[in-house]
Amino acid sequence: MKAILTTIGKDQVGIIAGVSHFLAEKNINISDVSQTIMNGYFTMMMMVEIQDNKTDFAILAQQLDELGKQLGVEIKIRREEIYDAMHQL
Amino acid sequence: METEKIKETIHMISDENLDVRTITMGISLLDCIDSDSDVACERIYQKITTKAKNLVEVGHQIEIEYGIPIINKRISVTPISIVAAASNDKDYFKYAQTLDKAAKALGVNFIGGFSALVQKGYQTGDLKLIRSLPRVLAETDLVCASVNVGSTRSGINMDAVAEMGKVIKQASELSFMSNTKLVVFCNAVEDNPFMAGAFHGVGERDTVINVGVSGPGVVKHALEEVKGSPMDVVAETIKQTAFKVTRMGQLVGTLASERLGVPFGIVDLSLAPTPAVGDSVAQILEEIGLEQVGTHGTTAALALLNDAVKKGGIMACSHVGGLSGAFIPVSEDAGMIDGVNSGSLNIEKLEAMTAVCSVGLDMIAIPGKTPAETISAMIADEAAIGMINNKTTAVRVLPIQGKSVGDTVEFGGLLGHAPVMAVNSASSADMIHRGGLIPAPIHSFKN
Numbered sequence: 001m002k003a004i005l006t007t008i009g010k011d012q013v014g015i016i017a018g019v020s021h022f023l024a025e026k027n028i029n030i031s032d033v034s035q036t037i038m039n040g041y042f043t044m045m046m047m048v049e050i051q052d053n054k055t056d057f058a059i060l061a062q063q064l065d066e067l068g069k070q071l072g073v074e075i076k077i078r079r080e081e082i083y084d085a086m087h088q089l
Numbered sequence: 090m091e092t093e094k095i096k097e098t099i100h101m102i103s104d105e106n107l108d109v110r111t112i113t114m115g116i117s118l119l120d121c122i123d124s125d126s127d128v129a130c131e132r133i134y135q136k137i138t139t140k141a142k143n144l145v146e147v148g149h150q151i152e153i154e155y156g157i158p159i160i161n162k163r164i165s166v167t168p169i170s171i172v173a174a175a176s177n178d179k180d181y182f183k184y185a186q187t188l189d190k191a192a193k194a195l196g197v198n199f200i201g202g203f204s205a206l207v208q209k210g211y212q213t214g215d216l217k218l219i220r221s222l223p224r225v226l227a228e229t230d231l232v233c234a235s236v237n238v239g240s241t242r243s244g245i246n247m248d249a250v251a252e253m254g255k256v257i258k259q260a261s262e263l264s265f266m267s268n269t270k271l272v273v274f275c276n277a278v279e280d281n282p283f284m285a286g287a288f289h290g291v292g293e294r295d296t297v298i299n300v301g302v303s304g305p306g307v308v309k310h311a312l313e314e315v316k317g318s319p320m321d322v323v324a325e326t327i328k329q330t331a332f333k334v335t336r337m338g339q340l341v342g343t344l345a346s347e348r349l350g351v352p353f354g355i356v357d358l359s360l361a362p363t364p365a366v367g368d369s370v371a372q373i374l375e376e377i378g379l380e381q382v383g384t385h386g387t388t389a390a391l392a393l394l395n396d397a398v399k400k401g402g403i404m405a406c407s408h409v410g411g412l413s414g415a416f417i418p419v420s421e422d423a424g425m426i427d428g429v430n431s432g433s434l435n436i437e438k439l440e441a442m443t444a445v446c447s448v449g450l451d452m453i454a455i456p457g458k459t460p461a462e463t464i465s466a467m468i469a470d471e472a473a474i475g476m477i478n479n480k481t482t483a484v485r486v487l488p489i490q491g492k493s494v495g496d497t498v499e500f501g502g503l504l505g506h507a508p509v510m511a512v513n514s515a516s517s518a519d520m521i522h523r524g525g526l527i528p529a530p531i532h533s534f535k536n
Contacts, residue, residue: 004095032090047090058153076099078156085340086333087094 009073357411371424414447
């Protein structure tokens with residue numbers, strides 16, 4: 001499945017490295033990435049591909065939440081369909 | 090990857106309280122009927138706990154995978170007055186206990202359908218159910234009840250209206266929370282996913298998934314961007330926002346329906362407030378340009394809001410149903426509470442507002458000493474508005490024993506708190522004591 005991973009928080013060293021490293025460890029591929037600094041806040045969006053049969057989404061979301069706490073940012077993951085549903089006919 | 094759209098969605102969920110208010114599974118109990126109430130109750134328990142076995146789990150999965158809060162998972166069932174009519178029980182408390190037990194076993198938030206449809210008269214079972222209500226509401230935790238006393242097609246059953254005033258009064262004497270679980274309707278709908286008025290109509294499929302969305306905070310935020318613009322811009326902005334909110338409801342409903350193997354029914358487009366800051370319908374009206382909700386112009390602003398929500402939502406999903414409009418409960422809406430406390434909003438204005446929005450006098454605390462006949466008369470007024478205007482109206486008033494105007498009562502959680510509101514003290518008793526039927530209006534004869 002495709003999912004969108006969003007990382008928002010105060011900018012500091014090692015956020016991209018931390019998130020990418022975690023995803024690589026989990027064998028999750030990043031297919032697109034966009035990153036900006038808005039009002040001093042680091043904002044990153046990643047489209048990732050998750051192998052449905054090998055990953056428990058609930059556990060993954062929880063691990064990302066914990067990773068976010070370590071990095072001092074908020075990391076959320078949502079399946080892509082919710083964004084499509086809301087904005088596309 | 091369209092980052093602007095992603096940002097917008099995230100902002101709606103994280104900062105503007107966008108959520109799916111409820112996934113409600115409707116379950117028919119017609120195949121559980123038996124003249125032995127023990128047998129019937131056993132069948133009811135088995136059917137509900139089998140059909141809805143995975144409801145809470147699936148709701149939770151969707152919440153996690155899509156990052157959208159789903160506040161309530163609920164069940165609605167066939168009106169119990171129909172299901173229990175074949176039994177010779179003196180009251181239907183046993184049926185309510187069964188529903189309560191099933192709801193608790195499943196972990197759902199509420200179960201609705203301890204209901205009777207008496208708009209034209211009583212059948213076997215209807216009066217028994219109505220007279221069971223005070224005890225049922227006081228002694229069960231999750232059972233919601235409703236009674237339909239009128240319709241555009243059939244008029245208003247004033248005997249039932251008189252009876253319901255007494256029931257509400259008695260229920261309030263047993264527990265101040267009882268009446269939060271009871272709605273008196275005119276033109277009740279059969280696919281409403283919202284409590285306390287949800288029941289599963291006899292014309293529905295055996296089981297069905299209905300979804301209620303919410304999002305007053307999202308609408309208010311969108312309107313902040315168009316300050317000072319003409320009213321047509323306001324309407325257009327609300328429409329576009331309602332569209333997006335409803336699309337999400339449609340997605341969640343479709344997913345729940347697929348995963349539970351139950352057909353998808355409808356999305357209810359109602360804007361349902363909560364006591365949380367920024368999740369208020371009253372504050373939308375104030376954003377349109379009213380200093381305080383309740384002042385002159387409130388009805389017009391609400392009419393625009395209600396209509397624009399429907400127009401936006403209808404295009405966004407395959408089947409729209411339920412109540413679909415703006416809810417204006419007092420205790421559940423921080424802006425409404427402020428309006429009452431400041432003296433700007435009173436029951437008379439709320440009644441006028443119900444003529445242009447969904448539902449009616451909702452979650453309004455009134456003095457405990459209000460006579461039953463006055464409560465009946467409030468029900469009659471609301472039913473008349475519904476009957477004449479071809480719309481659903483409802484009354485959920487809460488007489489609070491030992492409290493009078495100016496006191497506040499705390500219900501907790503999503504039900505919030507309510508200031509006790511003044512009621513007209515002139516008597517309506519002689520009219521209520523007449524009973525009988527208010528005939529259906531002339532425009533009901535459409536054949």
